[in-house]
Amino acid sequence: GDWSSDVCSSDLIRSLFDQADKPGRVFVGVCEQNSGDAKEACVPAALPKNVRRVSLPHTEAKGPTYARYLCSTLYAGEDWFMQIDSHTKLVKGWDTLVLRNVRKCPSKNAVLTHYPRVVEEYGAQHDGVPVLCKSKFGQGDVPTFEAVIMDPPKDGVPRAVPFTSGGFLFMPGRAVRDVPYDPDLPHLFQGEEILYSARLWTSGYDFYTPLDNIVYHQYERKDSPKFWNDVPAYKASQAETLRKVRRLLGIEQPPVPGYRYGMGAARSLAEYFKFAGVDVAKKTSVSDAKFCAA
Numbered sequence: 001g002d003w004s005s006d007v008c009s010s011d012l013i014r015s016l017f018d019q020a021d022k023p024g025r026v027f028v029g030v031c032e033q034n035s036g037d038a039k040e041a042c043v044p045a046a047l048p049k050n051v052r053r054v055s056l057p058h059t060e061a062k063g064p065t066y067a068r069y070l071c072s073t074l075y076a077g078e079d080w081f082m083q084i085d086s087h088t089k090l091v092k093g094w095d096t097l098v099l100r101n102v103r104k105c106p107s108k109n110a111v112l113t114h115y116p117r118v119v120e121e122y123g124a125q126h127d128g129v130p131v132l133c134k135s136k137f138g139q140g141d142v143p144t145f146e147a148v149i150m151d152p153p154k155d156g157v158p159r160a161v162p163f164t165s166g167g168f169l170f171m172p173g174r175a176v177r178d179v180p181y182d183p184d185l186p187h188l189f190q191g192e193e194i195l196y197s198a199r200l201w202t203s204g205y206d207f208y209t210p211l212d213n214i215v216y217h218q219y220e221r222k223d224s225p226k227f228w229n230d231v232p233a234y235k236a237s238q239a240e241t242l243r244k245v246r247r248l249l250g251i252e253q254p255p256v257p258g259y260r261y262g263m264g265a266a267r268s269l270a271e272y273f274k275f276a277g278v279d280v281a282k283k284t285s286v287s288d289a290k291f292c293a294a
Contacts, residue, residue, distance in 0.1 A: 020095040022096075028052065030052065032055040054070045080170065088116065090215050102208075111200060112168075113169050113170070114131060128151055129152055131147055134288040140191060140246070163207065171200075185244070194249065
């Protein structure tokens with residue numbers, strides 16, 4: 001099958017092909033948000049084969065959720081869709097590994113996902129894999145997630161989890177069309193993952209932790225420029241978007257009926273929160289007790 005990927009880094013783009021066992025089946029979708037200076041370009045003006053790009057000035061950036069939507073518009077019917085952040089490193093043979101992992105999942109609608117280990121650990125010998133199994137109510141009264149590093153199950157079957165991560169998501173390509181990315185969530189950060197998790201799960205998709213550490217991520221970039229310093233309306237816009245997220249999740253009233261980017265029809269939102277161990281009325285969670293056990 002073929003892969004599409006959500007990235008923006010010239011080194012990362014090269015590594016997606018260089019580290020793949022079969023680079024010809026990899027297609028990369030890039031959301032490029034910068035000043036327009038050629039030195040800041042993620043990819044050259046003449047796009048390499050199998051690379052697609054959408055570009056906008058950094059002053060028009062609307063946060064990671066909007067950027068992921070833009071990347072999703074570059075999907076062109078590939079068999080699989082992988083979402084990763086920039087500042088990510090992939091292991092050798094990542095394409096073979098991720099496919100081997102997803103085929104071990106018991107669901108036909110399996111989604112591999114977790115928070116990758118830190119990039120400083122890249123190349124080290126370790127078996128533990130971060131499992132996305134803890135949650136709590138954080139900024140804006142929406143659930144946020146934490147990972148616990150655990151050894152892969154001895155039976156070789158990927159561990160089921162209730163949440164998805166924005167930093168590593170591998171799913172059937174049809175999911176991009178079954179659960180389309182929402183273009184109208186400006187400046188959303190905390191809240192992105194619980195909303196898309198709920199939409200995917202209610203659309204019939206199931207989430208699993210990969211058995212292997214396939215990608216690593218650089219989380220801390222303290223001295224790097226941040227887009228929100230260039231967007232005067234950032235905080236006000238984010239607050240309004242969070243209110244919309246709470247309404248879509250039933251945390252706040254009134255609801256958002258008939259919304260195109262709302263929940264799926266395969267399972268209910270109430271069933272999802274029960275499965276995840278999250279109580280949106282009391283703003284409590286027992287997801288760790290249900291999913292973090294060895």
